[in-house]
Amino acid sequence: MGLKKKQLQFEEEILSDIEAEPDLPPRLRSFPLFELPSEIRLRIYHFVLFTPTRKSALQRTGNVGASAKKSKPLSPSSQRVALFLVSRKVHDEATHYFYSTQTFRVFPVQDFLKMPTLRALPRRHRPSITTIELIVGSSWTAPPRSWIVNQGLGLHDMELARTLKVFVQCDPSHPVFEGFRISKDFYTDFCGQLLQKILERLPGLVQVEFDAWPSVEKNGPLMARLLAETRHAQKKVLWGPERGWTDYDDHHKKHDNNDADAAFDALRTHPPEAIEGLANSLQTVTLKS
Template identity: 40%
Template sequence: MRRRAAGPVPAGRGPRAAAGPTPSDAQSDSIAALTNDIAALTVDIPLSNKPKRRQIKPFRFFDLPSELRLKIYGYHFGAVDEVLDLDHDNWKRIHHKLAIFRTCRQVYREASYAFYTTHTARIFPIYGKFFKTKKPLLARMKPRPRGFLTSLELRLGPGWNGPPRGWVVNDALGLRDCVNVRRLRVFVEIDPSNDVCKGFRRSEGFYEKFSRDLLTAVLAEMPWCQTVEFDANPSVKKAGAMMRGLIDVATGQSRRLAWGPEKGWDDGDEPDEPEPVINNAPIGVPAMLDGHVMITPVNDGHNHNILVFA
């Protein structure tokens, strides 16, 4: 009988491998069995000691009285400037505050009312790239927010030598939707009739007439506006051509006059400021009277105080 030569056994022809679990499988099975035994002995006790998450109940905001809710809205919008205008910083200062409008319909109605009734909207913009825009803030607002406004501001002075073309009162501006406006604030930054502006005016009386026509058009769109509040920079005089023309427009339409805090005007005439002494001229000459030194005023047309020294 011929014997086969010894050599490596070809693959697939060797003896069948012994069937049975590997050491790792056996270890996993023993751990699982031990875990089941422990769980069976401690049915009422959980294996992990993690504390139960406490369920937080939502705050019932609408159960508060409406007065308190409006007070909370006021604190929320407290950091927003009183006067609303087109500005490149609005995204950082105002936009994130208005996100509360998206909460629900009731919050939108209450918060929008609280926001627009406590802020003044500027009719025509004065900042940067928005100065010459043909679509001011009021024109960008919807009729409902415009109806919440209670005060508007008209700022006169910027562009006094060449007003922007967008500063015009028309239907697109939306003044007729501002049915709750009761006060129009007119702030005058500069009076072109002042001698300082001499030589830079477009023409004599041009901006004064433009301002009168603009105020007349604004008031004509809002016959329900009762009060016109005037204020100005310190250099503007109440007796100047600019202010006299604006006051005549307001009184001619039977509107009540009010005065802002910046200038401090009242219903009386503005007191004349004393003229300064020119070139350090002496205000008087010394003289002796009964052993006292007296300063005798110089007759230069000014009223000087008499200083007496012992």
């Protein structure tokens, strides 16, 4: 039998085998995601966006405030990007859910949190943000020049922002800072003016939550100024979990200021020009039992 006849016979056998096979199942329909209730869709987005596959994803990169300690672990970036690329409608819903569930810092501090600050966020995502955080105390002798409230910060775009968290790392009006600070009221005035400008630019803000490190007194000069600005703006005052303040604290009760706590909290803010002096001051404080 010639080569050509063998090829024709082989093709006929293949065709007969195909014709003898049962019909293939119909192609599966696309899953009707948008026929599900919105609550279930958001739950699906949550699993995709916040389900880590590596133990390293559970490690916190920051150590200050709610933006570092309360942030959700993230799924791998490839998994998140894949979700955003499914369709425009999925992208819009998933990105809105992602940005609305995160706490974003107004300005950066020196704890190397990977989450971007407000100025670094794309403008199209600002309307989704519901919670932001201002951390004060870092660089208390020379606040960064970039810490200014202007149009570029984008606060006016955050129409859904309802909560501002304020975390106070230290109060430089404490006596242990004498000799290292510019003046007793310098940082208090700086933070008060900063908070005032932020409150003026957030159109839908409802409440301000305060928290702090151990040395910060609720009735100290810095906290008193921040509370006054908040109440003047007619915003509700809440208290964060770390310091343990409540509405029922005695405002006139003066806690024992611990000089060692104040110096230690100042060291944790890492202002380079103050570390050596404050470290020396730790040797002279009197610790009370």
